[in-house]
Amino acid sequence: MKAARLGALISALVLAALVAVLVVSDGESDIGARSPLLGQPAPAVNTTTIDDQTFDLARRKGSWVVLNFFNSTCVPCIAEHPTLVEFARGESTRADGVELYTVVNDDADAAVRDFFAANGGDWPKLRDADGAIAVAFGVAKVPETWIIDPNGFVRLRIIGQLAGGVLESQMTRLREASSS
Numbered sequence: 001m002k003a004a005r006l007g008a009l010i011s012a013l014v015l016a017a018l019v020a021v022l023v024v025s026d027g028e029s030d031i032g033a034r035s036p037l038l039g040q041p042a043p044a045v046n047t048t049t050i051d052d053q054t055f056d057l058a059r060r061k062g063s064w065v066v067l068n069f070f071n072s073t074c075v076p077c078i079a080e081h082p083t084l085v086e087f088a089r090g091e092s093t094r095a096d097g098v099e100l101y102t103v104v105n106d107d108a109d110a111a112v113r114d115f116f117a118a119n120g121g122d123w124p125k126l127r128d129a130d131g132a133i134a135v136a137f138g139v140a141k142v143p144e145t146w147i148i149d150p151n152g153f154v155r156l157r158i159i160g161q162l163a164g165g166v167l168e169s170q171m172t173r174l175r176e177a178s179s180s
Contacts, residue, residue, distance in 0.1 A: 032170075035138055037154040042146075043136035050109040050125045055101070058152065064098045064174075065148040066167065067126075069139050071107045072115040076161035077143045085120045087167045098147075098171060103128050105142045147171070149178060 037043070045057035045067075057065065068084060070077045084100065091097035100123040104112050112125050128134055137146060140159075147156040147170065155174050158166065 033157045033159040035154070035157045037137065038157065040154055041152050042148045042154050043133075045126070045133055045136070047126050047128065047133065050104065050112055050127060053124070055124065055126055057148070060099060060148075061152045062150050064096065064150055064171065066098050066100045067103050067137070067146045067148070068100065069103045069105050069128075069134060069137075069142045069144045069146075070112075070125075071105045071142050072111045073107070074105075074142050078115075078119075080143055080162045081119050081121065083162045083164050083167070086164070088121065088123055090168060091171075096175070099123075101126050103133055105134055105139070106131070147174060149174065 032038075042057055042065075045055065047055050049055055066087075072078075087098075088100050091100065102112075102121070102123065102125040104125055104127055109127070116122075116125065126133070137144075137157075143161055145158040145162060145167070146154060149155050156170055158170075
């Protein structure tokens, strides 16, 4: 009987501690996912856009870059798209605005063109025909979003669908950290 009471008391204390941790935790600090690439130079990305323009990530140094891995049939990708459109709109008014790129994951150029024509988003869409870009970044499934600083270093990895305002708040945090 005493063992049962003791077990119940310990379980209640553990549960109370867990609730306390959740109540006082800062959800923003858990936005980024772990990766050995964080703080390291971004992998080389040399490809073409679906409009047959060349793209070399190394030439983007001096700019903040956001790479969003995408497929036009991916439900979370479709759901987060308005968030990306709004983010791009806001960044277009900034002198130090982010360069946003979609990395097309296992999808046809025509399907991607049709999706963006119907849903907006005039930023470049990068081909990853053989999956080499996804492999270099360690992308397991889409959507996944990466932020690269003006020096070419990976600063943040976000796995899964973006919530509204997350990219804006993370860019504010990263810009402030880089200027101090």
